[in-house]
Structures are given as structure tokens and as C-alpha cells.
Amino acid sequence: MHGLYLPRRLEELPAIDVATPMGVRQPRRRGIYGHLLSxxxxxxxxxxxxxxxxxxxTLLDIAAKLSIDELVAVGDQIVCAHHRSFGRQTWPKVQLDVLKLYITRHSGARGMSRLKAAMELVRVGADSPRETMLRLIIARSALPNFEHNVEIRDAAGRGMVGPDLGCEEYKTCIEYDGKHHFTSEQQMKDHDRDFVTKSLGWHQVLINNDDFRSGELVVVTKIARMLKLGGWPDPQNLAGSSLEGRLTTRRDFG
Structure with a gap:
């Protein structure tokens, strides 16, 4: 009912969870899991x-059923906000500090150690579970830090582009191309975005679902190669990993 990002295994459960306050009889009927909650x-x-x-x-109650990465995605969704100098402003459903304070006040709940670990990874600005996953993949690698809510600015200091993730030090940004990017209207917007990004001297990495399915190596390598164009030294030679056979390419030998 909150529209939270839940894994399919939870969305397809045959029953719903219904809770009543302590002291009220626990609900018992077909298709319902009854709970008594304080x-x-x-x-x-x-x-x-x-x-x-x-x-x-709700986040507290589902903590024991989700992995850390899944909890980070839900936490990101709850606290997501955008306050760039251009475009639509987005306000959090719950502010990050308020959410963290609430969790600390319920330290005895099931799944609390997992939830606390997830909250250390929650950040403001992710618009989708895939954006969260991208950030977590980067955090697990030796890549430099990328942040949400970065603005790519022109010479006059005006914000022109707001990428999904950005590394200002090496002028590299990441965009996740989900299904909504396949419409003709969105493709025109993306074309303009890509042109402006390149014109302002930034190196853009496009990541899609095929990249995720191919594994973290593909995602990290693609990002590393663009970072090197921005001057990143790549001490572990992450950009040198072979992508042969891992990318969908087409050659015309006619």
C-alpha cells in the first residue's frame, strides 16, 4: 500500500499480513497472517x-525478510529527495535523520542488525532499485566515490544535467537506461542529455539490464574505462578487464 520496492517473492505471497494492537484479539481467517504488535x-x-x-x-517489520541490499533499496526510496537548481523538486517521504532515529529507538526488533547495516549504506537521491544497486556495486569495488544529486554545470555555473550518479573529481557520470528510456519521447530527451553532457566535458556511462545480468565485472569495467578518460589513475587496472563476449555488439561485414 505504500508502494515500496519489494522483491517479487514478497509481492506474490498468497496472504496479507494484518496486525492488531496488543490486547486486541489476533485476526484469524483464510488469506491472512495475523500479528499482535505494540x-x-x-x-x-x-x-x-x-x-x-x-x-x-513497515520498514522495521519487514527487515527480517529482506537482504541488506534489498533494505538499502527500500531505505533509499523512503528518503529520496532532489533539490537541484533546475527541474522538479522531490521531497522525502521520511527524512534520513528521522528514519535513523526511529530505528535506534527500536533496537530490539527482529532483523535489527541487518537493518542497521543497511542504514549505513542508505543515501538520498536514488530514484530506483537499479540506481541503488549501481551505487552498491561501486561501493564494493575499488572505483572512486559516486554520488546522487550531482549537477553538471556550464561555464556560468548553471546546472544543466542531473545524472543518476556522478563523480565530480573525474567528470564522469552514470545513467541507468531502464524500460522508460525506450519510448520515442524519452529517447529524444536522452539524446539531448547525452549531447549536453559530452559538450560540458563529462564522460557518461550508460548501464542497462543486460549489463546487470552480465555481472558486476561488466558494470565496474565500463565505469572504470570512462573514469580513465577523466584522468582517474586506475591503480588496479579495472578498466583492463576483458569484455569480449560479455557485451551485445553487432558488426556489419557486408
Whole structure:
């Protein structure tokens, strides 16, 4: 009901979880998993007239069922915000410091060690689970740091492009090409974005689902090669990994 990014194994469960406060009889009927919860005044909100656990409480309750990476993706979604000098402004569902404070107040909950580890990796600015995954892959590698909410600016200091992830030190940015990038309207916007990015001296890496399916090596190598163009020394020669047979290419020998 909150629209959280959940793995398919949870979205396709045959029953729903229904909780009642302590002291009220636990619900028991077909298609329902009943729970008794000790709920505070801020733990319940109403969506379309239906009382549901708040975002903070929901994250707490599902922590034991998700991996650390999955929890980071949900946490990123909850705190996502954009306040660039151009374009649409986005406000967080819950501010990051508020979410962290709530979690520290419930240290005895199931899955808490996993949730605390995930919260150390949550960042503001990721618009999708794939963007979160990209950042986590980078963090696990020897690549330099990339951040959300980076602005690529022109000579006058005006923000022109807001990439998914950016490394200002080496003028390298990353864009995730998801399904919505395949529409003709979005492709025209992407063409203009790519042109402006290159014109301003930045090196752009496009990552798609095929890259994710091919493995982290492909993602890291593609990013490393663009970073080298920006002057990154690449001490571990990450850009030198072979991508032969890992990329979908076409050659015309006519």
C-alpha cells in the first residue's frame, strides 16, 4: 500500500499480513497472517481510509525478510529527495535523520542488525532499485566515490544535467537506461542529455539490464574505462578487464 520496492517473492505471497494492537484479539481467517504488535501513536497512518503501519514501522517489520541490499533499496526510496537548481523538486517521504532515529529507538526488533547495516549504506537521491544497486556495486569495488544529486554545470555555473550518479573529481557520470528510456519521447530527451553532457566535458556511462545480468565485472569495467578518460589513475587496472563476449555488439561485414 505504500508502494515500496519489494522483491517479487514478497509481492506474490498468497496472504496479507494484518496486525492488531496488543490486547486486541489476533485476526484469524483464510488469506491472512495475523500479528499482535505494540504500536505507538506514530506507527499508524491511514491510506484511502485504511489504517496501515507507517513507512518507518513497515520498514522495521519487514527487515527480517529482506537482504541488506534489498533494505538499502527500500531505505533509499523512503528518503529520496532532489533539490537541484533546475527541474522538479522531490521531497522525502521520511527524512534520513528521522528514519535513523526511529530505528535506534527500536533496537530490539527482529532483523535489527541487518537493518542497521543497511542504514549505513542508505543515501538520498536514488530514484530506483537499479540506481541503488549501481551505487552498491561501486561501493564494493575499488572505483572512486559516486554520488546522487550531482549537477553538471556550464561555464556560468548553471546546472544543466542531473545524472543518476556522478563523480565530480573525474567528470564522469552514470545513467541507468531502464524500460522508460525506450519510448520515442524519452529517447529524444536522452539524446539531448547525452549531447549536453559530452559538450560540458563529462564522460557518461550508460548501464542497462543486460549489463546487470552480465555481472558486476561488466558494470565496474565500463565505469572504470570512462573514469580513465577523466584522468582517474586506475591503480588496479579495472578498466583492463576483458569484455569480449560479455557485451551485445553487432558488426556489419557486408
Amino acid at each position: 504500536l505507538g501513536p506514530d506507527d499508524v497512518v491511514h491510506i484511502a481510509g485504511v489504517p496501515v503501519t507507517s513507512l518507518q514501522r
